[in-house]
Amino acid sequence: xxxxVTPALVLDLKGLLCPMPVVKIAGAIKKxxxxxxxxxxxxxxxxxxxIPAWAKSTGHELVKMEREGKVITFWVKRLK
Amino acid sequence: MSEEPQxxxxxxxxxxxxxxxxxxxxxxxxxxxxxxxxxxxxxxxLKAIQKGNLTGKRFFGRxxxxxxxxxxxxxxxxxxxxxxxxxxxxxxxxxxEGVVSLPELRQTCIDLGVxxxxxxxxxxxxxxxxxxxxxxxxxxxAATVMAEAQQAQSQWFI
Numbered sequence: 336x337x338x339x340v341t342p343a344l345v346l347d348l349k350g351l352l353c354p355m356p357v358v359k360i361a362g363a364i365k366k367x368x369x370x371x372x373x374x375x376x377x378x379x380x381x382x383x384x385x386i387p388a389w390a391k392s393t394g395h396e397l398v399k400m401e402r403e404g405k406v407i408t409f410w411v412k413r414l415k
Numbered sequence: 416m417s418e419e420p421q422x423x424x425x426x427x428x429x430x431x432x433x434x435x436x437x438x439x440x441x442x443x444x445x446x447x448x449x450x451x452x453x454x455x456x457x458x459x460x461l462k463a464i465q466k467g468n469l470t471g472k473r474f475f476g477r478x479x480x481x482x483x484x485x486x487x488x489x490x491x492x493x494x495x496x497x498x499x500x501x502x503x504x505x506x507x508x509x510x511x512e513g514v515v516s517l518p519e520l521r522q523t524c525i526d527l528g529v530x531x532x533x534x535x536x537x538x539x540x541x542x543x544x545x546x547x548x549x550x551x552x553x554x555x556x557a558a559t560v561m562a563e564a565q566q567a568q569s570q571w572f573i
Contacts, residue, residue, distance in 0.1 A: 350513045354444040358523055361447035392421075392448040 340398075342410065343371035349378045349406065356382045357389050364395060364413050372398060372412045378405050386411070421450040422567035426560060429573060430459030430483075431493035432502060432517065438463070438573045439520040445569070446527035453567075454524070455560045456552075457534035460573075461541065463487055463521065464531055464548050476542030483541075487518055525551065532559065 344367050348356045356377050363373055383400065386409055390397040400409040423445040427438045438454065446452045456464050467486025471477035495501040510516070515523070525531075535554040538544065545554060564570045 352512065352514050354440045354447070354520075355515055355523075358443055358447045358527070361449075361527075389448055 340372045340410070342374035343367040344373045346373060346375040348375050348382075351377065352379050353381045353385065357385050360386065360389065360411060361393070364393075364411065367413050369413050369415060372410050374408065374410050377407050377409075380407070382407055382409070421445075421448070421569075422563070423450045423452045423569045423571065424560065424564045424567040425452070425454040425571045425573060426564075427454055427456045427460035427463060427573050428458055429493070430462035430490060432490040432505065433492050433494075434573050435460075435463040435487070435490055436517055436520065438571070439517065439524055441571060442529050443520060443523045443527055446524065446529050450569075452524075452527075452529040453532060453560075453563050454529055455532045455534065455555065456537075458537045458541075461533060461537055461543060461548070462490055464533060464552050465543065466547055466549055468547060470544075470547045471542040473542065479541050480543075487521060490517065521549075 344363055346359060346363055348359055351359065356379055360373070360375060367373060383402070386400065387397055390411060395414050396412040398410040398412050400407065423442070425438055425442055427435070429435065442452050442454055462483060465486045467484065467488065469480045469484055471480035491499060491502040492505050531552045532555040533548055533552050535556055538554060545552065
């Protein structure tokens with residue numbers, strides 16, 4: 336899916352550690368329209384657990400998350 | 416998900432670096448996850464929201480002020496402080512790892528709309544006024560915190 340969607344916003348969260356990736360995503364999601372997708376890259380392995388938890392609590396969708404070496408890329412969709 | 420926003424209440428009692436760090440980390444995260452967050456700072460916890468100027472009007476109050484001066488930047492860890500060396504060491508280690516600093520984390524909480532309350536009894540006892548605290552802090556008492564905690568889904572004592 337992510338391959339077909341043009342992200343409305345691309346965020347570089349590499350080097351940031353907990354809690355900042357979640358804080359940055361929370362700020363960014365308010366800046367895009369409902370239905371839009373944000374693409375983010377991070378290096379904190381904590382995001383593997385924390386971004387799904389954030390999505391579950393806030394009701395936004397974690398479309399996809401993938402890891403290549405140290406870099407984690409994920410796509411979140413604003414649902415409301 | 417749920418219609419009503421979640422609420423989280425933090426009672427911050429400790430003035431130690433590690434405890435303040437945990438408190439601001441969890442509070443900023445709660446706010447980032449859409450919760451309404453209130454932090455109530457009492458006793459040593461007040462140090463995390465002090466400007467850092469000397470406080471106290473009378474002798475004992477001034478003594479507390481001298482011992483407790485410097486605000487959030489002078490907070491030491493609960494263990495391994497070694498008269499300030501530990502504070503410097505932990506700050507350096509965290510900076511090297513790219514962890515956000517404690518003042519930045521506090522500012523993040525403010526930016527996310529976290530409400531800061533200061534215990535007015537602690538303020539009176541320690542002779543700390545609202546002018547000694549960072550802008551935006553309101554004074555409140557136990558009933559205010561209890562009323563908020565009873566409405567909250569998560570309550571934290573740090």
